[in-house]
Amino acid sequence: MRKTATKQSGKIPAQPGPREVASVQPGVPSAAESVIPGAGPSTRPGERATVRLRDAGPDDAPRYAPEWLELREGPDAAARAADLLDPLRIRLANLPGKAGLVIHDLGCGTGSMGRWLAPRLDGPQHWVLHDRDPYLLHFAAVASPRSAADGSRVTVETRRGDVGLLTPDALAGASLVTASALLDVLTREEIDTLAAACTGAGCPALLTLSVAGRVELTPADPLDEEIANAFNAHQRRGGLLGPDAVTVACEAFSERGATVRLHPSAWRLGPAESALTAQWLRGWVGAAVEERPELKERAERYLQDRLEACRAGELKVVVHHSDLLALSRPTGGAS
Numbered sequence: 525m526r527k528t529a530t531k532q533s534g535k536i537p538a539q540p541g542p543r544e545v546a547s548v549q550p551g552v553p554s555a556a557e558s559v560i561p562g563a564g565p566s567t568r569p570g571e572r573a574t575v576r577l578r579d580a581g582p583d584d585a586p587r588y589a590p591e592w593l594e595l596r597e598g599p600d601a602a603a604r605a606a607d608l609l610d611p612l613r614i615r616l617a618n619l620p621g622k623a624g625l626v627i628h629d630l631g632c633g634t635g636s637m638g639r640w641l642a643p644r645l646d647g648p649q650h651w652v653l654h655d656r657d658p659y660l661l662h663f664a665a666v667a668s669p670r671s672a673a674d675g676s677r678v679t680v681e682t683r684r685g686d687v688g689l690l691t692p693d694a695l696a697g698a699s700l701v702t703a704s705a706l707l708d709v710l711t712r713e714e715i716d717t718l719a720a721a722c723t724g725a726g727c728p729a730l731l732t733l734s735v736a737g738r739v740e741l742t743p744a745d746p747l748d749e750e751i752a753n754a755f756n757a758h759q760r761r762g763g764l765l766g767p768d769a770v771t772v773a774c775e776a777f778s779e780r781g782a783t784v785r786l787h788p789s790a791w792r793l794g795p796a797e798s799a800l801t802a803q804w805l806r807g808w809v810g811a812a813v814e815e816r817p818e819l820k821e822r823a824e825r826y827l828q829d830r831l832e833a834c835r836a837g838e839l840k841v842v843v844h845h846s847d848l849l850a851l852s853r854p855t856g857g858a859s
Contacts, residue, residue, distance in 0.1 A: 564822065584636045590634055590663060591641040595800040597636045600704065603786035604732050605847035609644060615728050615851055616645065616699060624648030624676070625699040630687050630706060630718075631655055635664030637704045637732070638680070646674040652698075653682045692724030700728050707769035707848070708759060719776035719850070726855030731775070731846070733789055736844040737767025739778065739808075741849050743838075747826045754812035754819060761815075770846045777850040789847040796836035804843070 616625060624647055629637050632653040642649055649672055651663045661682040668680045687710065695701065701722050707715065722729045737756045741748050759766025774784050794800045809827045813820050833839040 534843060540614065541545060550724070560590065590660070592803065593634045593636065593660075597634075597639075597793045599797055599800060600636060600733055603642045603845060604704075605789045605792050606623045606644075608730065608785060608787050608847055608849040611785065611851065612728060612730060612849060613645065614702070615733065615854075616647075616662060619699055619854075624650060626650050626697055627700045627702060628652045628695060628698050629654060629664075630690075630703040632664045632670055633660050635668050635680075635706070637702050638664070638668050638678075641702060641730070642669040642678050643671070643673055645672055646676065647672055649678045651678065651680045653680055654685045654687070655682075656684055658684060659818060662785040688717055690717055690721040692721050694779045695703070695721055695725035695727050698727045700730065702731070703808065705733045705735075705845075706732055706781065707773050708766050709764055710769060711763045712765060712772055715773050716776050719780055722850065723777065723780035723782055723852040726852050728852060729850045731773065731850070732847040734770045734773075734847045735767050736770065736788075736842040736846050740842040740844075741830070742840040743833075744825065745768065745829070751809060751812045751823065752820070754816045755808055758811040758815035770848060773848055773850075777848075777852070782850040782852040782853070785849045785851075787847045787849075789845045791841070791843040791845065793841040793843070798834050798837070801839065801841055802831055804841070805830050805834065 599671070616748065619625075625645065627638075627641075628651060629635070629651055634653050635653060638651050638653070642651065652746050653661060653668075655661050655664070660685065665680050665682050672678055687706070701718075710718070726731070737752075737759075739748070739752050741820075756767050760768070765772055770786065774786065777784050805827060809823050809830075813823050830839060
């Protein structure tokens, strides 16, 4: 899931060397083209989210291609729930000390969360970027914002790590934990670990763009619901929570005394987002067929029809997500 250009444009630096992924070409891909890594099901059994560490060689392909993360950055930014920022700002304003904010971004990918959030918060900020892919960490650091909403300095550091091993000690001194499109690729145990670490450190968490398991396509097709159900089942493979993740996270944080707020954060894709829509469609249908191979023949016709409608500017898609703000009981005298 996730061209050298200026930081202002939000573009991603080119990926170097043997791991370079072919760029997305203008227009809508055909049904026969391969899915950008991250847009569809993994090519390897047991492959996990980008925050998971695993043994890998120097030429090991990334789980999320920068091209996928670049395609989705604009719709992600438009979808995130800005209504959750005011209660977050109030909490951050009441933190003890005046040294600035320390923000841990889990599974940071190319750093889109920081590019969205840092310019919306006042005061000096130090972002700690976590990901298992060193290339994505490099991109995130290079393309990170350099100033906050009030012009204060923003600095970054990178860490390669595993959310499943996160502890309150690892978050000592943290002002905020953030993540984007992360919860739905975690297990119940990993979400419990995340909630325990944040609440143990008295640290609020802003966790955005978790899939809700609902998709609306216009015009509708009789196969929409069947594909959606198969995709949701694929999301739950191997104990991952998929569309159940937000409910589980709400329970995990609430049980530990946090105040939890939810807000919808849907992608709304039209003709202007045709490249993203095409990649998303091919990944969505591909995961459904991987889960239910008997759908293959009907799904291929369905995908071709949908891609043709996308190319013609006739397709609109709403992909529902949820944003979660968990305000843990503060420690160290914060109110």
